[in-house]
Amino acid sequence: MDLRALRYFVETVRHSSFTHAAEHLCVTQSTVSKMVRQLEEEIGQPLLIREGRGVRLTDAGKIVFERGQEALGVVRSLTQDVADLSGLVRGEVTVGIPPMVNLFFPPLIKRFKERYPQIKFHAQEAGGQVIEQRVLAGELEVGVTVLPVPADSGLTSTELGRFPICLVGTPASSWFRVAQPTLATLDQEPLLMFSEDYALTKRLRTGFIQAGVEPVIVAQSGQWDFLLSMAMAGLGTALMPEPLLKRLRLPADVVIRPLCEPEVSWRVGQVWVPERHMSHAARAWLAVCAEGSALPLF
Template identity: 60%
Template sequence: MDLRALRYFVETVRHNSFTLAADSLCVTQSTVSKMIRQLEDEVGQPLLLRHGRQLQLTDAGRIVFERGQQALGLMRELTRELGDLTTLARGELTIGLPPMANLLFSPVVKAFRERHPGISLSLKESGGQVIEQQVASGELEIGVTLLPADPALGLAARSFGRFPIHAVGARQAAWAASPAVELAALQAEPLVLLPDDFSLTRQLRGAFRAIGVEPRIVAQSSQWDFLVTMAVAGLGTTFMPAPLLARLRLGSELAARPLADTGIDWNVALIHMPGRYLSHAARAWLQVCEDVLGPPPVG
């Protein structure tokens, strides 16, 4: 049904006059009459009866008038809501965020909520590999992972921080006497790691594989504080990025040393699918990340 014809019909009924309806719509009276005739032809029965200067609605006319007002009202709401989206007065956004990366993005979340209180922001915690898959499939618009991401997924990435990785374990660990730790020195060491769907674990497994070492993993947990607790208890060595290490209270029972191996770091990046539409809310999130964390590094 032609919405313009519907609008002309509703205005004519409201004013009870073709002339007044034409004036309010800024068109000629003949245009209004023509559009209403087209609407009647589409409906298949008359909508208005003329009695002198008075107009009378038929049964079909009453239904079209009532539903027409509702339809035009919905169109006005749709236009208003679309305008709200473009001005970021409303909207929804879900960000895939690995648990260990939340400390880096906490100030971003705070700034985003302050700037865009009308946008409903949800944080979905998963490992980096899971988030990569969800972004690639379209389940998430945007997410956070560690680089390098899975090259087979074809994701676009914007790095916002690159930090060294430290081995963390009990003071009596054999590697604790060294200023930096070689991965090869950990081949017999029990390890407590994040689950396999976390990007840091993927990176560490790849690094061990590159030097021909099979890591001795004795436990895995998605909770970094539990990993540290197991390390304190002497269960094994774990690995922490520098920003997280800075928040730990390293007492006499814990040792932390940077990894000596080059190419192993905590390179945090935002990811999305290139060529896919990004909502106004997602683009606003990227802008807040740049404002709070600084622009992506060059090169």
């Protein structure tokens, strides 16, 4: 079986699109389509149902997708094992980093590259939940997300920093005169939140359930500047991590209050699968991150 065809098939399923898979793989759409057809011919039955611009798995496709991820993970581990014969003289590591967090990682990456100049470092950007899935699937050895991860997720984690989540709005916000707002304070308040694929959103939704609050979400986006502009226009309350707000120059009339519930704080950490083989390069990255306190980096 052609591993490249298998990889193209897996990426097509993950992106639910030949076009998006081609963009991710840096090849033409026709190349991806051809390789998937080749795989289907080799398997002897269709793997995908083409629906407009999207695709859907057949029963056979579900099996090939699941086993294909495992096979590609084995090949990656094999490549890493061979590279590890050279110790840390050569090698590479890819770390998944969410877009809301990546601004704070250059100092760590710089320290790592100075320590191990021959190791190639790659940063792969995606939402925290997507990164967790890619780590579990073996696409990534290590990734950054918002903690905690579920106890039964199959992932282990280490915390890099813990910070308050802040409410951002205007003097017209219902919580303007509340000195120590909680999630209960936001009951019936129009909210502006990050998209559902952000781990922070998942954590906040869990917090709302625990607080017995039904959130009124008027807008969601992966763009923090859009959410802030909505908040500054008085269209709702944005929930943002404190370190992000400290890096921005906000107008004087913007109101910011830390959410006084430590259990729903913004906890940034790294995750990996503990039972899986980890390359020397990935272990070196974790070791560099663990040196001293990571808090000043955020």
